[in-house]
Amino acid sequence: MVTNEFWLDRWETGRIGFHKDDVNPKLMTFWPMLPKGSRVLVPLCGKSNDLIWLAEQGYQVTGVELSSLAVVQFLGDNDLNYVTHHHGELKIHTVEDIPLRIVEGDYFHFCETDFDACYDRAAMVAMPDTMRARYVTHTLDRLSSNASVLVVSVYYDGDQQGPPFSIDDATVTQLWGPSIHKIAAENLALIHERYRDRGHSVYEESVWRIQPNLF
Template structure:
């Protein structure tokens, strides 16, 4: 998962991971974060996710991190917003309230010196191969204040294709995050044949999991 992989995906519009609808786990489970409306939400590897619109509708500011400038440009164009762009450390910050989207490698987010009380991850952890997930979990821990909460959505499946979304089951989530977070399972959805990969014979099951992580 080198940067050029994601740049190529956006340049060729191979973005099957992008959801046109608001994620149902976000709608159903966000209340468990207990978040005050004005709290800023960290969204790693945000792409042009429509989930960020929903968070803004709940009164939140959004701090997204995205490698591809095409994804960020699409997000603001589809929202009919014209952002300001300015350097911010190792990043370029695209800003139009309530959105600040940082163009650059999320693994350098430490350099901004920012910390958060809320985060939302639908497609970041499952976009990373196993070798990169421990570093991601450690970075998320550093970026969250004590007591900070993360709503995490993962998937589990038995597809053999070595490409995202990767399977990250409950056991792996606990291994990755329990050293620094309390981990609570909020929802488990077995999609079965309703999932297009199962229907196409790419895998025999495809499950979605939603967790609440609370920074110790």
């Protein structure tokens, strides 16, 4: 069962194959141009360097992550100075040199609102189907009414054991609403043998965007 303890154990035992040291190329390709200072939410951020890239674009970035190990590794690996304060059950680490905060704790306890944008890579697909709708609703509730959203999802055949969990197109649209659109898709099973070795002939990674009119 994918519970909070499952994720804490993954970090404690170093089973974090989802982590990539490089900035996600799909983020760099498909992230919309937003005004500097826009507030960007990154749910279930792990220790992703995508956070650094977003902050370097001039946005005010907030990542939310359950595992204190992930947070400590992220701040340490990037040699970041920060101050920490407590807010209810959450710890908020504010980085001093770049516009970035890491909120440590359960995402479902994070209640700030009015974010201008959201970046979801390996977050929605980390949620089992029983929690997926709650995750998306909680995320949409954090965003302003004209927020931009970029989501990277996966859909695969064969063994359905996640995470990441396979989500078909209709479900993505049903969860995020009719304004979400698929803007790119790549069948990784045609490119990387390891997906075929695991029995997948389809392992499609898709990029979805909600892009309201900015002006």
